Amino acid sequence: MSDHGDVVVHSEQDEFALELLAAGRPLADSLGAAMTGFVAGSGGLERARGLITHGADAALLLAVDESSTDLDHTLAALEQVARERHPGVILIAATGRGTELAARLAQRLGVGCAGDCTALSMIGGKLHIERTILGRFLCRQIIESRPAIATVQPRRFTAPDASPDRQGPVARIEAARPAPRLRVLGVRLREAGGVRIDKSEVVVAVGRGLRSREDLAMIEDLARALGGVVGASRPLTDDLRWLPPEAKVGLSGVTVRPRLYVACGISGQIEHNVGMREAGIVVAINSDPNAPMMSQADYRVVADLYEVVPALTRALDGLS
């Protein structure tokens, strides 16, 4: 271990933990330090080994009660790791839980934390990051305090390939479980009909250009023809409530990274664009050629979505 301390990565979601290995590797190499994966929860040993085969040098494992939602146990263990092992960098995926965990950990340690980072690098032994602020402006920051804690935007980095013969030590963390302060009374899964817009290769998103709730059928038809799912901008989920909140793309909703994103009647407010910036191919369908959405599109269709969408569905159906 170098004087700089390890790079520790953690996410409660395995796919994002793997992405953190890609974000953390150059930082660890630059510091001449090891990269350690921190796993909390049941089935941890398999998951810890998974992190090692995908690039972690070692893993730490905390057995934690899955029904506990208050994060207090995971937090206590991470605090212990920070105080005893003096890591140089702690990266946590910027999920809802991860964001809370990072903020609380940083406050306990009396250090700064940069959230939703999209790029990270080590310059002169300090962590430099990029993140989006003010809706669309790129902000570069230095984390002066140590450990340098940052949360990393999910789906920004690509998980490294596995090398099944990679080996590394897995150590169990013994941390006392604090008395629970929150009690979970019930859990409902949000996957209405199994639709997860952040898991789909194709998202057909609709905005204020839609005139009535019944017209959603037309958007659903297009999504079906493309093998995708329907997403929406904020006015349709929060104001009109035509679609559930989990369909919302954007700053206060879900960040998506599909191969194809079709924006139908979405003007392209900052709030929305932040959530789809990483998409592969973007199509904008809008009757207004000057809509901000057009500057975010690879293909611009300037026409009434009520004419284009059904015609596009028919054309696609004709291809298959």
Next chain:
Amino acid sequence: MTIVVFVKITPDTARLGADPRSGEPRIQQAPCRISTFDENALEEAVRLAEAHGGRVIVISLSHAAPPRELLLKALAMGADEIRMITDPSAREADALATATILSRALRLLGDFDVALCGEGSIDEYGRQVGPRIAEAMGIPVVTRVEKAEAGTGTFVVDRVLEDRIETVEARLPVLLTVGAEINQPRLPTVLQILGASRKPIIEWSLADLGFEKGSVAAMAGVRTIEINAPGDDRQGALIPGESAVEMAGNLAHELAVKGLAGSR
């Protein structure tokens, strides 16, 4: 019930332009507003006070005196009083410094039952300050609450996670962060706006809170180097066509060429 709401006055990001040469945001020229989710937090606080009785106290931190009409709006929406902490050095405050200042203000207020704030602010959207204040106060936090009901000495709330909604019971005092899902903030009536000017706005300096000069910059753990507009606009190709049907056909062809259509 004493309900505290943390409210941030921010530049209105929807009306924020960029300098055409440097690409930097023109923050000074942008109008200010109450950060959207903090409006939701205030609305929820007022609803709780209306349903169960109690006082709603707003705490706000700013590097410059905010427009008076925004403070009056918060009071007209139903806040009973505002503690306004204004200090130029707040410009240097990161989430650590902000939460440290706000939690000291909360201590100075004395007992409270529930503290509310937006999940994140529209300018930074760091989503750190709420959980950090809870940690500094040693109280539990529930983030992204979409429904809150007061029980006896407890709150039962629904919180939104990526894949689930959890119903959680928390003992008081508790800190809740909220998003847009929880409510529709009210538009104050003329009568409420007129009544607002009679409610107290109490000014606090950082010295009143026991912070020494220069302590904010020393406290901060994150330093901003520069802010630029991202040059990530896509060079979109205009899909040609005399009619919508023709455009649709041309687009379908493009998508098929890219392997995005026709194979399903």
